[in-house]
Amino acid sequence: xxxxxxxxxxxxxxxxxxxxxxxxxxxxxxxxxxxxxxxxxxxxxxxxxxxxxxxxxxxxxxxxxxxxxxxxxxxxxxxxxxxxxxxxxxxxxxxxxxxxxxxxxxxxxxxxxxxxxxxxxxxxxxxxxxxxxxxx
Numbered sequence: 001x002x003x004x005x006x007x008x009x010x011x012x013x014x015x016x017x018x019x020x021x022x023x024x025x026x027x028x029x030x031x032x033x034x035x036x037x038x039x040x041x042x043x044x045x046x047x048x049x050x051x052x053x054x055x056x057x058x059x060x061x062x063x064x065x066x067x068x069x070x071x072x073x074x075x076x077x078x079x080x081x082x083x084x085x086x087x088x089x090x091x092x093x094x095x096x097x098x099x100x101x102x103x104x105x106x107x108x109x110x111x112x113x114x115x116x117x118x119x120x121x122x123x124x125x126x127x128x129x130x131x132x133x134x135x136x
Contacts (some may be wrong), residue, residue, distance in 0.1 A: 016065070027069035036062055036102075043101045055083070055091065064095035103114060 022030050040061055063081050066072070067088070072080075078088035103109050112120060125131055 025046045025069070026065045028065070033061070033065070036065075039102045039106060040095070040098055043098050043105065055087075060095050063091050064099075065094045 004019045017025070017030070019029055022028075026033060028036070036124070037058060040057060043056055059081065063077060063083070066080070067074075067077055070077075074085040074088045075093075081088070083091070111117075
């Protein structure tokens with residue numbers, strides 16, 4: 001996919017995704033994605049590399065989430081977003097560290113307490129009848 005095609009995808013298609021379609025592609029709601037981008041902007045410095053056009057942070061976020069949400073190769077994701085596979089790897093690597101930094105700041109992902117873990121385990125068991133999951 002050429003960069004122009006990605007820009008068309010971003011400008012013309014993404015705004016018309018239903019919430020369900022957006023969730024299918026990125027495994028989160030558009031509202032959650034907007035919050036993710038806001039937090040990503042707080043931990044990211046603008047680095048302009050001489051000779052390389054800057055990749056918009058929004059695009060880097062989409063690339064990383066696409067990689068984490070779908071079982072595709074870096075080559076395939078790079079083609080989809082109009083970048084090389086090595087650039088795709090670099091973006092995912094860099095933004096993954098930014099996600100860890102966001103989590104350190106905002107404590108978004110955490111282990112449940114023992115009591116909360118038992119509640120989750122019981123709810124999981126009630127849904128599918130499987131016992132002993134989430135039990136350490």
